[in-house]
Amino acid sequence: MIMLTENEFYKKKIFYSESIIKIRKEFKNQKKDIDLWYRSDRYIELQETKSKFNSKLKQQLKEIEEIEIDITNDLLYELTLWYLSAPKVCRYCKLPESELINLHEQPGHINKRWPKRGKELEIDRMQSDLPYNNIENLTLACYWCNNGKTDTFTFDEAIEIGKSIQSIWEKRLNKKFEDG
Numbered sequence: 001m002i003m004l005t006e007n008e009f010y011k012k013k014i015f016y017s018e019s020i021i022k023i024r025k026e027f028k029n030q031k032k033d034i035d036l037w038y039r040s041d042r043y044i045e046l047q048e049t050k051s052k053f054n055s056k057l058k059q060q061l062k063e064i065e066e067i068e069i070d071i072t073n074d075l076l077y078e079l080t081l082w083y084l085s086a087p088k089v090c091r092y093c094k095l096p097e098s099e100l101i102n103l104h105e106q107p108g109h110i111n112k113r114w115p116k117r118g119k120e121l122e123i124d125r126m127q128s129d130l131p132y133n134n135i136e137n138l139t140l141a142c143y144w145c146n147n148g149k150t151d152t153f154t155f156d157e158a159i160e161i162g163k164s165i166q167s168i169w170e171k172r173l174n175k176k177f178e179d180g
């Protein structure tokens with residue numbers, strides 16, 4: 001008999017939109033497990049991340065017209081898992097996502113695109129000519145590093161630029177960010 005694992009349950013229910021009735025029927029002997037997973041915090045976390053990530057990705061893909069990617073359920077599942085486990089820190093300037101609001105509230109800090117940009121870390125392709133479905137090529141970056149990097153600077157160059165930006169954020173926020 002095939003056993004359903006916890007991750008497979010989330011994948012079926014959240015990413016493939018299979019009905020809970022169907023899943024319960026199919027894995028009758030695992031009713032207890034299924035009920036537990038269905039009510040778990042992990043379930044909520046995955047579901048919220050999926051929808052947040054789905055719109056984030058679609059928005060970013062819309063801005064890059066030359067790239068056409070079919071956002072399949074499998075890809076969305078992989079990307080969601082990646083996103084949940086990715087450190088929520090800008091890869092280049094080391095600014096933690098939790099500091100973005102503090103930065104925004106600094107006197108004299110102007111960001112006309114708030115809250116559309118600058119409120120959350122963005123998905124950056126380290127090598128910008130590779131598509132978003134290449135997960136190993138993805139990292140998180142703040143609006144300013146991502147915007148400054150564009151297609152012009154290489155990953156290594158963006159790391160160099162990020163060091164200068166980091167020291168500016170540290171001065172503005174009067175804090176030191178961990179390196180790495």
Ligand SMILES: [Zn+2]
Binds near residue numbers: 095141
């Ligand atoms: Zn940054």
